[in-house]
C-alpha cells in the first residue's frame with residue numbers, strides 16, 4: 001500500500017508528539033488472569049512487547065520452514081499456534097528470542113542520524 005501518498009493525519013502527528021513526551025516503560029506485564037500487551041496507570045504507559053514479538057517471530061519462522069505456504073495460511077497457522085500457547089510459554093519463547101536475536105547496528109561511516117531523519121521524514125509519511 002502506498003502509505004506515503006496519503007496526507008499526514010493530524011491524529012498521527014498527535015500520536016508522535018505524545019510518544020515524544022515519554023512516560024513509557026517496557027516491562028513484562030502479567031495480569032492475574034492473562035498476558036497484557038499494555039496499559040496506562042496515572043498517565044504512564046506500560047508496554048509488554050512479548051506478544052507482538054512472539055507472533056511476528058512465529059509467523060516468519062513458518063515462512064522460513066514452509067516457503068511454499070501462502071501468506072494467508074502462514075497467518076492462519078500462526079494464530080493456531082499462538083492460541084495454544086500459555087502465558088508462560090509466550091514468555092519463554094520471548095526470552096529465547098532475545099537470546100538469539102542479532103540487533104542490527106549502524107555501519108561505520110553510515111549517514112549521521114540527522115541525514116537519516118531527513119530521508120525518513122520525506123519518505124514514509126509517518127515521520
Ligand SMILES: [Zn+2]
Nearest residue numbers: 059063071074
Ligand atoms: Zn507473512
